[in-house]
Each structure stands twice: as structure tokens, then as C-alpha cells.
Amino acid sequence: MKETVSVTAIYNLSTGQCIHLPNVKTSTNLVKSYLGFDPIHKQFKVLLNTATPGVSDEHQVLTLGTPNHSWRNVKCCCISYCYPHSNDGICINGGVYYVAAVNMDPFVNAIVCFDVKSEKLRIVYKAKEYMRLGLGANMRPWSDSTLVNYKGKLGAFVGGGPWVGGAVTGQTTSFELWVLV
Incomplete structure (x- = not known):
């Protein structure tokens, strides 16, 4: 059963503007969120990950500054389960990077990248290679x-x-x- 969970707000220190993000429907209250920027289209997006550890996860995205201010589901094509360790993500050149537990048989800690423009998730290849070596x-x-x-x-x-x-x-x-x- 899905419940409505409050997420967060974004506060611009320069302008004093506060944007309250819409609530999200999820089956868990474990919510992690990341702010990213698409330098091509000059858009800010929020990536939201909700999860039941070891069981399931959902990824949703919200584009800021658009009339349709609602969450959209994002399919994770390459990772069957991906649960972030914390909200400590970093946005670099249109990619939001964060550390997550991923199901790679067995579960491992990996660095995941969310491409803000394409709204696709992937495991950082070089980090994966370092772990394998x-x-x-x-x-x-x-x-x-x-x-x-x-x-x-x-x-x-x-x-x-x-x-x-x-x-x-x-x-x-x-x-x-x-x-x-």
C-alpha cells in the first residue's frame, strides 16, 4: 500500500526563495533525494530514491521550474536494486553521483551516476573495475x-x-x- 510522504524543500540563499517539493507516493518512508543540474538545457532536477532495503527500490525525478510540478518514475535499466547510503551526492557536469548498495550478485557498494539530461542511471565503470581488481x-x-x-x-x-x-x-x-x- 502506497502512502504519501513529505519530501523536502529547496531554499535559494541568494534570493530568499523557497520551493516546497510536492509529496511523493511510496510504500516506504526511506527517502533519499539529490539535486542535479543539466547544463545543456539549464534545468535543475531532483532525483528521489525510495527503498525497502534489500527488497525493492523506486527512482523518481522532478524538473524544477516547469508547469507540471509532479514526480515521474525513472526506470533503472542496468541495476536491479540500488539503495543509496546517504544523501551525500555530488553533481558534476550534469551527473549526480552517489554511493549505493547495488545488487550485482551479491550486494556491493558502488558509485552510481544519474545523468540529469537523459534521466538514466548507471554504475560508474571505472569504480566497478577498481572493485573487481x-x-x-x-x-x-x-x-x-x-x-x-x-x-x-x-x-x-x-x-x-x-x-x-x-x-x-x-x-x-x-x-x-x-x-x-
């Missing part, structure tokens, strides 16, 4: 990394040291910057 094997791949914009490219900070498992924390004794895209 076992690079960074002393960490849980990507789950504790911090995604950053490094000179217009996607990067991931990966920490090293005792008890950090890839996260960059106060106990981090070193870190690596992986440039992925």
Missing part, C-alpha cells in the same frame, strides 16, 4: 569514501589508518584521492 581491498569499497569534485572530475577521498575502514576521520593517518571519471 581489488584495489583498496583494505576498505569496504566506496561506502566510507567521500565523493568530491576534483578539477571537474569525480574523485573519492579514501582514508587509511587504524579503525577507519576507508572513512576520513580524526583517526585517519593518511588518505588517497582517487580520480574516477
Whole structure:
């Protein structure tokens, strides 16, 4: 049974304008949202992921500044299940990147990209290759990394040291910057 869930609002600090996003109908209250920008069409879009961990997920998108202010379902063609770890996504050159648990037999942590223009989801190939090759094997791949914009490219900070498992924390004794895209 689907219920209506409140999502969020977007506040423009420069203009003081606040846009309240429409509620979304979903079968769960686990909601993650990301703001992306399509530099070609100069459009902002919100990607929304609702999920029941390990069971199902739904992706919906909303284009801001259009008369039809409603959520549209997005089909995920390449990933059978994709649940984001957090709302910590980053938009770089028309792609929204975030870390998610994906069903790749078995479940793994991967970096997912939502192309804002085409509204398609994909796993970042280079990140997938790094996991397969076992690079960074002393960490849980990507789950504790911090995604950053490094000179217009996607990067991931990966920490090293005792008890950090890839996260960059106060106990981090070193870190690596992986440039992925």
C-alpha cells in the first residue's frame, strides 16, 4: 500500500526563495533525494530514491521550474536494486553521483551516476573495475569514501589508518584521492 510522504524543500540563499517539493507516493518512508543540474538545457532536477532495503527500490525525478510540478518514475535499466547510503551526492557536469548498495550478485557498494539530461542511471565503470581488481581491498569499497569534485572530475577521498575502514576521520593517518571519471 502506497502512502504519501513529505519530501523536502529547496531554499535559494541568494534570493530568499523557497520551493516546497510536492509529496511523493511510496510504500516506504526511506527517502533519499539529490539535486542535479543539466547544463545543456539549464534545468535543475531532483532525483528521489525510495527503498525497502534489500527488497525493492523506486527512482523518481522532478524538473524544477516547469508547469507540471509532479514526480515521474525513472526506470533503472542496468541495476536491479540500488539503495543509496546517504544523501551525500555530488553533481558534476550534469551527473549526480552517489554511493549505493547495488545488487550485482551479491550486494556491493558502488558509485552510481544519474545523468540529469537523459534521466538514466548507471554504475560508474571505472569504480566497478577498481572493485573487481581489488584495489583498496583494505576498505569496504566506496561506502566510507567521500565523493568530491576534483578539477571537474569525480574523485573519492579514501582514508587509511587504524579503525577507519576507508572513512576520513580524526583517526585517519593518511588518505588517497582517487580520480574516477
